[in-house]
Amino acid sequence: MAEILYIRLGSQVQDEISWLVFNTAEQEIIASGELAHAEQLSDLTDKAQQRLVKVFVPGCDVLLKRLVVPTKSQRAMRSAVPYMLEDELAQDVDELFFAYANISNDNSEYNCFVAVTQRAQMLMWQSWLADANIQTKTLQPDVLAMPYVDEQWSAISLHPANSSVNALSNTSSKQSQIVVRQGEWQGCVLDSEVWQFTLQNIFLSEQSISSSEKKSDTAQDVNEITINTYSDLPFLNEVASQSGLTVVKAEEELPLALFAQHCQRSTFNLLQGEFKVKEHRSKNVNNWLWAAGFAVCALLLNVSYKSAQLWQLSAQQKQVEVQIIARYKKAFPRAKKVRIGTIKSQLNRKIAQLGGASDQAGFLSMLSQVQPAFAKVPELKPESLKFDGKRQELRLQAIADDYQYFERFKEALNVTNVTVKQGAQNNQGDQITGSFSIVSNRNNLSKPSSTRSKGGS
Numbered sequence: 459m460a461e462i463l464y465i466r467l468g469s470q471v472q473d474e475i476s477w478l479v480f481n482t483a484e485q486e487i488i489a490s491g492e493l494a495h496a497e498q499l500s501d502l503t504d505k506a507q508q509r510l511v512k513v514f515v516p517g518c519d520v521l522l523k524r525l526v527v528p529t530k531s532q533r534a535m536r537s538a539v540p541y542m543l544e545d546e547l548a549q550d551v552d553e554l555f556f557a558y559a560n561i562s563n564d565n566s567e568y569n570c571f572v573a574v575t576q577r578a579q580m581l582m583w584q585s586w587l588a589d590a591n592i593q594t595k596t597l598q599p600d601v602l603a604m605p606y607v608d609e610q611w612s613a614i615s616l617h618p619a620n621s622s623v624n625a626l627s628n629t630s631s632k633q634s635q636i637v638v639r640q641g642e643w644q645g646c647v648l649d650s651e652v653w654q655f656t657l658q659n660i661f662l663s664e665q666s667i668s669s670s671e672k673k674s675d676t677a678q679d680v681n682e683i684t685i686n687t688y689s690d691l692p693f694l695n696e697v698a699s700q701s702g703l704t705v706v707k708a709e710e711e712l713p714l715a716l717f718a719q720h721c722q723r724s725t726f727n728l729l730q731g732e733f734k735v736k737e738h739r740s741k742n743v744n745n746w747l748w749a750a751g752f753a754v755c756a757l758l759l760n761v762s763y764k765s766a767q768l769w770q771l772s773a774q775q776k777q778v779e780v781q782i783i784a785r786y787k788k789a790f791p792r793a794k795k796v797r798i799g800t801i802k803s804q805l806n807r808k809i810a811q812l813g814g815a816s817d818q819a820g821f822l823s824m825l826s827q828v829q830p831a832f833a834k835v836p837e838l839k840p841e842s843l844k845f846d847g848k849r850q851e852l853r854l855q856a857i858a859d860d861y862q863y864f865e866r867f868k869e870a871l872n873v874t875n876v877t878v879k880q881g882a883q884n885n886q887g888d889q890i891t892g893s894f895s896i897v898s899n900r901n902n903l904s905k906p907s908s909t910r911s912k913g914g915s
Contacts, residue, residue, distance in 0.1 A: 467583055478712065479509065480715065513594045516599075517646060522601070535569075615691055635650075636648050786804075
């Protein structure tokens with residue numbers, strides 16, 4: 459989505475809430491405003507329906523800590539961190555929520571980056587959003603949305619806001635708040651009085667240090683700090699004029715506009731572990747998923763059915779191949795190696811040996827014409843077949859139990875468009891033998907083959 463709704467919540471229900479609709483493609487503000495308290499969050503429900511929502515929470519409610527934990531196991535590290543920080547925290551660790559960041563910095567001596575906040579505070583923020591029917595997958599401390607360049611600080615002043623005493627930082631908000639980012643995993647939110655006190659103690663106190671102490675690494679680091687300011691900050695110019703602090707005034711920005719432009723550089727999200735947002739699909743998506751599920755089931759059933767059919771056809775094919783090979787061996791008993799892939803070429807060679815001509819006048823064509831007559835007179839059995847390829851003549855020697863079968867066979871042949879000459883018939887005991895000379899009438903309509911064929915039996 460090109461437009462994103464940014465919301466900065468307060469620490470308590472009576473605190474002001476800032477919101478801004480930002481176009482990420484054009485990098486411009488679409489709309490912005492403030493709500494008097496958390497109960498007015500429902501005014502943003504319509505704006506949140508068609509937009510991605512990102513929520514910032516006050517950095518004064520989130521403690522950022524960098525640690526060196528002597529283990530490489532993430533599970534062991536997360537089990538040890540609460541008890542390593544137990545003495546630094548004002549509350550029992552069981553009442554706090556620990557969120558971890560995945561920061562890889564080869565130059566850093568730290569291997570664990572953790573954000574600590576009250577579990578009750580997290581539940582309260584989530585309840586405000588749920589009551590307003592606003593869904594978000596991102597909850598980020600505002601200090602991590604501030605610009606960060608090298609070792610320089612960045613700071614901006616927020617609108618006045620009332621906030622109760624923070625149990626983690628033990629600071630109170632009076633009239634205005636200053637958001638300060640001090641490093642990649644360092645930052646704080648201070649009210650105006652604490653801001654003045656912090657400036658005086660960090661920078662002006664350096665003026666009272668002896669010259670020998672000023673040469674220490676700590677004094678040099680503090681005096682060389684550069685602060686990039688994005689709004690007018692109280693007391694800063696006075697402190698800068700009396701210390702080595704460098705102030706760089708950048709173009710003034712709305713706080714949420716500044717957060718919107720730089721929050722993408724930090725992937726940290728408080729919504730993890732027990733507070734991780736579960737995906738809620740719309741009814742339309744669920745309907746499509748059901749339809750897709752049915753389609754997949756139908757596809758699987760169809761594939762299974764086709765697979766079963768293919769298996770049956772394969773089995774039938776193997777049976778047919780076995781039958782073809784068996785019949786071929788029966789017809790040609792001298793054949794030794796018979797392969798289904800070479801039977802066609804072997805048959806062609808056998809046909810050539812039998813004097814095969816064209817499909818119209820060849821041996822197989824003659825057999826196809828004679829076969830119906832054998833079917834009508836099954837009592838007549840052939841003893842030998844001879845085919846004269848040159849004359850295209852089939853000579854048949856047959857045997858039967860009675861003379862009438864020879865006459866019936868001749869009549870059946872006359873119907874099949876062939877010329878039949880019946881030879882002599884001999885009585886051999888209980889059986890009678892006779893011969894036929896059969897010539898196809900189709901030979902009269904076409905020229906005889908120029909290729910001389912050998913007769914075969």
